[in-house]
Amino acid sequence: MPAPPRPSHVREFDFEVRLSARLETGGCPGEAIPEVDPVVARQIGGGVHAPGARVIDVVLVEPGTAFEERAAITPERIPDAAIEADVPVGRAVPRREAFADLDLSPERQRAVVERAAEIGFVERERRAGRERVRGVAPYPDWYGDLVAIENKPDLTEPGDLNRQLRFDVALGLFDRVVLATGSHVTRGHLNRIPDAVGVWRFRDGEVDVVREPARLPADAPGTEILDEAAARTAIEPVAPDDKARARRRIAERAYGKGWRTYGFPACARIETAERHDACGLPYCAFYDRFVDPASECGPGCPGYDPAEAPGVDLDAAREENSPWVADPEGRVRTQSGLDRF
Numbered sequence: 001m002p003a004p005p006r007p008s009h010v011r012e013f014d015f016e017v018r019l020s021a022r023l024e025t026g027g028c029p030g031e032a033i034p035e036v037d038p039v040v041a042r043q044i045g046g047g048v049h050a051p052g053a054r055v056i057d058v059v060l061v062e063p064g065t066a067f068e069e070r071a072a073i074t075p076e077r078i079p080d081a082a083i084e085a086d087v088p089v090g091r092a093v094p095r096r097e098a099f100a101d102l103d104l105s106p107e108r109q110r111a112v113v114e115r116a117a118e119i120g121f122v123e124r125e126r127r128a129g130r131e132r133v134r135g136v137a138p139y140p141d142w143y144g145d146l147v148a149i150e151n152k153p154d155l156t157e158p159g160d161l162n163r164q165l166r167f168d169v170a171l172g173l174f175d176r177v178v179l180a181t182g183s184h185v186t187r188g189h190l191n192r193i194p195d196a197v198g199v200w201r202f203r204d205g206e207v208d209v210v211r212e213p214a215r216l217p218a219d220a221p222g223t224e225i226l227d228e229a230a231a232r233t234a235i236e237p238v239a240p241d242d243k244a245r246a247r248r249r250i251a252e253r254a255y256g257k258g259w260r261t262y263g264f265p266a267c268a269r270i271e272t273a274e275r276h277d278a279c280g281l282p283y284c285a286f287y288d289r290f291v292d293p294a295s296e297c298g299p300g301c302p303g304y305d306p307a308e309a310p311g312v313d314l315d316a317a318r319e320e321n322s323p324w325v326a327d328p329e330g331r332v333r334t335q336s337g338l339d340r341f
């Protein structure tokens with residue numbers, strides 16, 4: 001049985017999924033990503049040297065000119081090492097040759113190729129006892145701007161907000177950074193957060209732009225703040241190439257993951273998308289709000305009423321509401337292990 005969730009987590013989850021649904025169906029407000037529907041994802045690592053040390057609440061990815069080519073490859077995240085490996089399209093080369101410039105063990109190379117073959121990014125064959133790998137499609141230039149959104153439903157409980165926003169601005173990994181809140185935003189609040197950070201007020205399904213975000217220098221060197229607790233702040237410079245790789249990792253992670261990172265619980269009190277939203281949100285009739293099934297549902301919940309989990313097709317909801325493609329036509333189906341060769 002999961003431990004009872006913190007009240008702030010409950011509020012933040014509800015706020016986060018509502019905002020994600022609004023951005024996916026209504027597009028990005030203001031000037032952050034105008035005119036196109038972004039890819040929306042939740043809980044994505046936003047550091048370079050320590051990607052998991054800063055987790056971004058909501059990430060928006062602007063589809064670029066070659067978005068359709070990317071969507072045609074696979075609905076999943078393409079592993080970074082598979083993109084970096086030198087695998088020619090349509091010509092099989094020995095696996096070791098493809099990974100010659102990457103510092104990866106043979107076991108890791110095999111795992112990367114296995115996953116890349118499963119999702120249809122490469123094909124494998126065995127010739128004279130050696131594994132060879134062939135690219136299925138070139139990796140396209142598929143994304144444009146990246147936007148990081150930090151959610152703070154209630155500004156009277158700012159927590160780590162200031163440190164998080166200073167981290168994002170100093171690193172400049174995203175093109176824009178936005179604070180989203182349900183609170184009334186005063187001049188005092190605006191004065192306390194970095195000038196470059198935009199502010200949205202989100203309530204009753206509507207987003208009001210309080211302040212537009214400034215464009216950050218995402219292709220210039222940045223500074224990653226690793227530790228502010230020490231007597232002296234520990235920082236690490238970040239080169240533009242490292243930022244570019246981290247941006248690709250973020251875009252891929254966002255494309256593969258999306259924001260519906262939950263399942264529907266086996267409880268009679270859960271209500272399906274049709275009643276509340278066509279986006280696939282987990283609404284609980286007992287609490288009268290959206291719930292995070294992973295941390296709130298189960299026999300420990302006072303309203304738990306065992307029942308069959310409702311069949312909700314979250315992939316179908318994502319495909320219907322966003323540019324993501326669940327099952328691209330003609331993509332290579334899952335391949336089994338090397339034994340088949």
Ligand code: SF4
Pocket residue numbers: 265267268269270284285286287291293296297298301302303304305
């Ligand atoms: S009542 Fe059921 S759906 Fe609602 S939080 Fe509890 S276990 Fe989850």
